[in-house]
Amino acid sequence: MKKPTIIFILSALVLLSNNLLFAEVTAEVLIKKIAKQNEAIKDIKATIEVTIEMAGKEKTQTVGFWHKKPDKFKISMTGEQETTIISDGKYLYAKKGMYGETKKREIKNKEGMTLFQDNPLLMWEKFLKGYDYKLIKQEGKVYKLDLSPKTKVKTKPSSEEKQKPQNIEIYVDSEKGTAVRILTHLKGIESTVEIIEHKKFGNIFFPVKMRTEAIMGTRTIVSDILWKNVEINKGIADKEFILK
Numbered sequence: 179m180k181k182p183t184i185i186f187i188l189s190a191l192v193l194l195s196n197n198l199l200f201a202e203v204t205a206e207v208l209i210k211k212i213a214k215q216n217e218a219i220k221d222i223k224a225t226i227e228v229t230i231e232m233a234g235k236e237k238t239q240t241v242g243f244w245h246k247k248p249d250k251f252k253i254s255m256t257g258e259q260e261t262t263i264i265s266d267g268k269y270l271y272a273k274k275g276m277y278g279e280t281k282k283r284e285i286k287n288k289e290g291m292t293l294f295q296d297n298p299l300l301m302w303e304k305f306l307k308g309y310d311y312k313l314i315k316q317e318g319k320v321y322k323l324d325l326s327p328k329t330k331v332k333t334k335p336s337s338e339e340k341q342k343p344q345n346i347e348i349y350v351d352s353e354k355g356t357a358v359r360i361l362t363h364l365k366g367i368e369s370t371v372e373i374i375e376h377k378k379f380g381n382i383f384f385p386v387k388m389r390t391e392a393i394m395g396t397r398t399i400v401s402d403i404l405w406k407n408v409e410i411n412k413g414i415a416d417k418e419f420i421l422k
Contacts, residue, residue, distance in 0.1 A: 203321060203352050205313035211355035218382050221246040224408040231400045249285075250419045264421050271421040280421060309346070316349065320358065323348040354383045368393045379410040 226241040242254035249267040264271045265285065273280045309325040316322050325346040349359040360371040375387035386405040391398065 203313070203315075205311055205323060208313065208321060208323070208350060208352055208355070209311075211352075212350065212357075215355045215382055218380075218411075219247070219384075220411050221414045222384075222408070222410050223412065223414060225406045227404045227406060229402045231402075232397070244414055244418055246414045246416075246419070250414075250416070252419055262421065264419055266416075266419045273421060319351055319353045321350050321352050323350060356383045356385065366394060377408070379408065382410060384408065384410065 222243070222245050224243050226243050227238065228241060229236060229238045239259065240256050242252070244252040249265060251265050253263045255261045260275050262273045268285060269282055270285050271280060271282050308328055310328050311323050311325045314322040314324060325348065327344065344365065345363040347361040348357055350356065351358050354376065356373070356376055358373045362369045369390065369392040372389045373385045374389060375385070376383045377386045386408060388403045390401045390403065
């Protein structure tokens, strides 16, 4: 092969790599990348340690957590507030303590899945539905998704629309496809979620350490959340979602 041909090929490869490296990051591309990360999670099992600080007092709660898509979950809280909450996809069960009364009700319109529908860390596509958004470049590999509810020609908003945050700012690591900071603005409530640490499980980056702060008037609630013993896509038997 002649030398000019080799130089031409090398030059073409350099140009191609530069185009890929500096390709424009759009909101749509970023959202798809985030959604792909979350869609890859089929099931998750973990122990969550939550430390809440409010009015100068601190309290730690340990929570067992199981989730199997699309609609099964189990939350088991220990200690003074010992409670088990289970969704088998059809019914929602709640039981306080070992010998407490079991409450059961049918899940209508997936209301029992609110924990996941409104959580941008787990259900991006559902979370973004109903919002307009724009992308703003930040420092380094971080971009900000600025969300606002889609405007509707309506005289009176529904109760569900009233509860929706009026403005949301989501800061995303464009390389990992994960949120690093989330700010929500709801009437009377300002909340911030700071993702302190992500851990990689296969090809999935998952937030294992975070801090949340909610300001409600003169009250401020700070929560430190630590995910331990995390297992993703290891398989969870359906019998785990049966209340014993």
